[in-house]
Amino acid sequence: xxxxxxxxxxxxxxxxxVTTGKEGGEADTQGVLRACSLTLVVISESADDxxxxxxxxxxxxxxxxxxxxxxxxxxxxxxALDQRVYAQCWMPFGQRRQICCEQVEITCADGALxxxxxxxxxxxxxxxxxxxxxxxxxxxxxxxxxxxxDMATRLVLDSTCRPDTRQALERVSSEIASGRLVxxxxxxxxxxxxxxxxxxxxxxxxxxxxxxxxxVTVGDGGAASARAxxxxxxxxxxxxxxxxxxxxxxxxSPQPAAFFVELAADGLTVRLERRDERLVTTVxxxxxxxxxxxxxxxxxxxxxxxxxxxxxxxxxxLALAVRLAYATDK
Amino acid sequence: MPTENPFQDALRFERRVPESVVVxxxxxxxxxxxxxxxxxxxxxxxxxLGAGFAVVGTSRTAMSDDQFREKMQEAVQQFSEDTKFxxxxxxxxxxxxxxxxGDIGDPALYRQLAAKLSEIxxxxxTGGNALFYLSTQPSQxxxxxxxxxSAGMGKGKGWRRLVVEKPFGHDMxxxxxxxxRLHDVFEEADVYRIDHYLGKETVQNILAFRFGNGxxxxxxNRRYINHVQITAAESIGVEGRGAYYxxxxxxxxxxxxxxxxxxxxxxxxxxxxxRAPSVRDERSKLLRSIKPMKPEEILQYAVPxxxxxxxxxxxxxxxxxxxxxxNPDSQTDTYAAVxxxxxxxxxxxxxxxxxxxxxLPKRVTEIAxxxxxxxxxxxxxxxxxxxxxxxxxxxxPEEGISLKFLSKRPGAGMNLRPVSMDFNYGSSFGERSxxxxxxxxxxxxxxxxxxxxxxxxxEASWAVVEPIQNAWRETKFDFPNYAAxxxxxxxxxxxxxxRCHVWRRP
Numbered sequence: 001x002x003x004x005x006x007x008x009x010x011x012x013x014x015x016x017x018v019t020t021g022k023e024g025g026e027a028d029t030q031g032v033l034r035a036c037s038l039t040l041v042v043i044s045e046s047a048d049d050x051x052x053x054x055x056x057x058x059x060x061x062x063x064x065x066x067x068x069x070x071x072x073x074x075x076x077x078x079x080a081l082d083q084r085v086y087a088q089c090w091m092p093f094g095q096r097r098q099i100c101c102e103q104v105e106i107t108c109a110d111g112a113l114x115x116x117x118x119x120x121x122x123x124x125x126x127x128x129x130x131x132x133x134x135x136x137x138x139x140x141x142x143x144x145x146x147x148x149x150d151m152a153t154r155l156v157l158d159s160t161c162r163p164d165t166r167q168a169l170e171r172v173s174s175e176i177a178s179g180r181l182v183x184x185x186x187x188x189x190x191x192x193x194x195x196x197x198x199x200x201x202x203x204x205x206x207x208x209x210x211x212x213x214x215x216v217t218v219g220d221g222g223a224a225s226a227r228a229x230x231x232x233x234x235x236x237x238x239x240x241x242x243x244x245x246x247x248x249x250x251x252x253s254p255q256p257a258a259f260f261v262e263l264a265a266d267g268l269t270v271r272l273e274r275r276d277e278r279l280v281t282t283v284x285x286x287x288x289x290x291x292x293x294x295x296x297x298x299x300x301x302x303x304x305x306x307x308x309x310x311x312x313x314x315x316x317x318l319a320l321a322v323r324l325a326y327a328t329d330k
Numbered sequence: 331m332p333t334e335n336p337f338q339d340a341l342r343f344e345r346r347v348p349e350s351v352v353v354x355x356x357x358x359x360x361x362x363x364x365x366x367x368x369x370x371x372x373x374x375x376x377x378x379l380g381a382g383f384a385v386v387g388t389s390r391t392a393m394s395d396d397q398f399r400e401k402m403q404e405a406v407q408q409f410s411e412d413t414k415f416x417x418x419x420x421x422x423x424x425x426x427x428x429x430x431x432g433d434i435g436d437p438a439l440y441r442q443l444a445a446k447l448s449e450i451x452x453x454x455x456t457g458g459n460a461l462f463y464l465s466t467q468p469s470q471x472x473x474x475x476x477x478x479x480s481a482g483m484g485k486g487k488g489w490r491r492l493v494v495e496k497p498f499g500h501d502m503x504x505x506x507x508x509x510x511r512l513h514d515v516f517e518e519a520d521v522y523r524i525d526h527y528l529g530k531e532t533v534q535n536i537l538a539f540r541f542g543n544g545x546x547x548x549x550x551n552r553r554y555i556n557h558v559q560i561t562a563a564e565s566i567g568v569e570g571r572g573a574y575y576x577x578x579x580x581x582x583x584x585x586x587x588x589x590x591x592x593x594x595x596x597x598x599x600x601x602x603x604x605r606a607p608s609v610r611d612e613r614s615k616l617l618r619s620i621k622p623m624k625p626e627e628i629l630q631y632a633v634p635x636x637x638x639x640x641x642x643x644x645x646x647x648x649x650x651x652x653x654x655x656x657n658p659d660s661q662t663d664t665y666a667a668v669x670x671x672x673x674x675x676x677x678x679x680x681x682x683x684x685x686x687x688x689x690l691p692k693r694v695t696e697i698a699x700x701x702x703x704x705x706x707x708x709x710x711x712x713x714x715x716x717x718x719x720x721x722x723x724x725x726x727p728e729e730g731i732s733l734k735f736l737s738k739r740p741g742a743g744m745n746l747r748p749v750s751m752d753f754n755y756g757s758s759f760g761e762r763s764x765x766x767x768x769x770x771x772x773x774x775x776x777x778x779x780x781x782x783x784x785x786x787x788x789e790a791s792w793a794v795v796e797p798i799q800n801a802w803r804e805t806k807f808d809f810p811n812y813a814a815x816x817x818x819x820x821x822x823x824x825x826x827x828x829r830c831h832v833w834r835r836p
Contacts (some may be wrong), residue, residue: 048830191342192377198337199380203349205455238336278418281381286454288381289422290374291414303342313339 004081012085013102020087033063035099039130043071043137059298061088064305067102067125074109081112117147129153129221136161154306159226160184166325173318186226187314188300192292196281200270209268214244217262219251224328234319250328349380349457350775351450355474356465357387363405365599369767371406372413374423382454385427390433398429434474440481458487464494476592479515493522493598493774495588502792509785522774527588529766532729536595557681559698560589563690573655580666584686586795606780617790622673628801635665635819637689638810664688667822689814694836695725707713709744717748
């Protein structure tokens with residue numbers, strides 16, 4: 001069994017700065033700048049594409065510089081635990097100076113999971129938020145996850161990872177019920193959609209038509225996916241403040257394959273649909289097209305790392321989405 | 331009937347954008363093609379505009395809606411610097427572009443525009459909200475405003491706002507006259523005087539830097555700050571605008587508006603809130619606290635300059651008087667450096683050196699705040715004293731902030747060296763910064779005038795600039811007094827040297 005002592009990692013991090021400083025100093029005598037605004041713990045499986053994950057983390061650093069602790073679960077095995085430290089640097093000032101963030105990578109076999117919290121906890125930077133991003137990992141279902149989640153000021157999950165959507169939403173719900181600040185990337189995917197829908201009702205004529213019966217339909221290729229449930233639930237919840245009767249449904253039709261949202265009221269039809277890299281909003285036949293890149297982990301995490309507070313819209317939508325999932329299952 | 335949008339989410343969404351139509355006067359001009367349409371297209375691309383958003387362009391040139399759309403497409407493709415042109419986004423956006431041809435002196439034009447607005451209100455549900463953007467000659471502003479008023483477009487079912495570009499008059503009297511004419515039709519609260527400098531991210535960031543952090547504000551006063559230098563240098567000459575520039579000059583073209591606004595942002599008191607009236611009140615108060623110069627002080631505290639011919643990078647560059655359309659005996663200032671003092675407790679005695687010029691060595695705009703030295707030099711006195719702490723706020727070309735301080739050089743002995751702690755806007759935040767016009771157009775549509783100039787600010791600026799302008803007009807200077815490609819006249823260096831200061835070389 002290999003031993004990974006937090007003190008050893010911290011010492012290596014300190015040495016890393018000396019080395020990086022020397023290298024930077026040789027190049028232009030200006031040294032390097034260490035940047036850090038949070039501790040980011042990323043839990044991933046070894047099967048997770050390391051190159052793609054590395055790129056995502058590197059892309060996040062300029063906007064959310066962090067000490068990143070990347071935990072790779074290697075699967076069944078004895079109590080093997082290993083680590084390496086390195087710096088993630090970029091050159092922002094016309095090649096004059098490097099800005100660097102620390103990265104610690106810990107590989108861990110299932111047999112060593114119990115030791116993981118005792119290694120990770122001392123590595124957290126004091127006085128700064130600690131965000132745990134649990135990617136599609138088995139750890140979520142293991143008892144050891146609890147100790148790691150307990151360290152987090154914010155926990156980022158992704159309901160789309162799990163085959164059973166209802167169970168996935170219930171899991172997110174239970175984390176919130178236990179008092180944690182939780183984000184779900186399935187919900188984050190919807191921000192631009194929700195924003196465009198809201199924009200439609202900045203028009204007072206459209207807003208005035210939100211009366212009587214309102215029908216909401218969300219389609220995701222026929223699946224009651226987490227994002228479809230969230231969207232329908234959020235619309236239903238938002239309309240609660242108005243004297244309207246809302247009927248929300250998830251379309252079971254496999255066509256169209258792309259995600260779409262429809263709202264129909266008396267004299268008003270709104271449809272939002274994705275067409276490649278665009279979001280097309282059609283209001284009573286009048287269309288507007290805007291740029292909407294496919295959501296990747298970088299864009300989603302970038303948004304979530306910028307939010308430090310509880311998200312009441314999300315929590316209300318989640319509660320309704322779970323109910324909607326039950327109704328859809330039946 | 332619902333009055334509040336039930337779908338808003340303040341935590342995650344950008345600001346609300348109401349339905350509206352933007353009417354551009356001078357729609358065939360350079361500003362529309364280079365700045366306004368690319369900015370509006372970018373806002374559409376970024377999902378910032380509603381589905382019914384519309385633009386009505388007007389100018390004398392006869393054009394159909396389709397020809398206008400074609401022309402604007404070319405402009406957007408040519409001048410959108412960091413925005414991908416997306417055919418589908420353009421197709422939807424361009425459906426909201428309309429054109430009305432006519433002479434701004436002809437009342438028929440305004441009647442046609444009123445009919446067009448009413449038609450658009452029906453077809454695109456713009457709610458009667460209209461923003462009139464005057465991208466015409468400044469001499470036409472009052473006439474256009476009157477035309478809008480006469481056709482009944484100054485008021486409507488929704489809000490009506492007017493955006494005007496600088497210059498806001500060429501002296502105090504003309505500024506007041508213009509303002510009075512605009513106020514015949516629009517309330518002051520609906521007049522948006524655009525100063526694109528205030529729309530730049532770093533100028534806005536000055537407010538965030540000063541009032542969002544606790545550590546700098548205690549140092550932000552005469553006790554710790556030695557002096558402030560504000561530089562807006564351009565490497566180009568008048569570029570074919572000689573005839574216009576000859577009438578304006580650097581002092582009126584840059585200092586009266588942009589740089590005094592930047593100075594006000596640097597030196598203003600903290601506002602009670604970030605609401606527009608509070609921020610603008612403080613900025614205005616600061617401008618009114620700038621000490622107007624007595625006639626005998628002007629030649630000592632203000633230095634004009636005019637560039638002469640030179641050879642730069644193997645190329646012969648003409649002097650200002652050799653530029654096309656310029657009088658060979660012109661007394662116009664292509665460079666101006668002024669020492670301002672602010673008469674309040676915070677800034678009493680602290681010089682604010684402001685300079686701007688054409689044909690300087692590089693294009694750069696920055697604010698350098700020089701702090702007082704350590705009260706006691708316990709290290710090598712020469713070394714420590716020679717490099718003061720400097721806080722540099724860079725506005726262009728690379729927006730960012732640097733703090734220079736002394737650090738011990740590693741090794742035996744106590745040798746100090748200056749180091750720089752840098753923050754770069756573009757690279758520290760992965761996302762693209764919106765252009766100043768994107769920010770300001772969106773603010774005007776939303777109804778947030780925080781970054782716009784109010785009439786009392788315009789008048790306060792003229793109150794300090796006009797005496798200098800008058801004194802310079804009455805003096806015959808020995809121009810040219812600096813070579814193109816240099817950092818300005820020697821007299822500007824001498825102005826600082828009297829207080830043992832030197833201009834920074836950005």
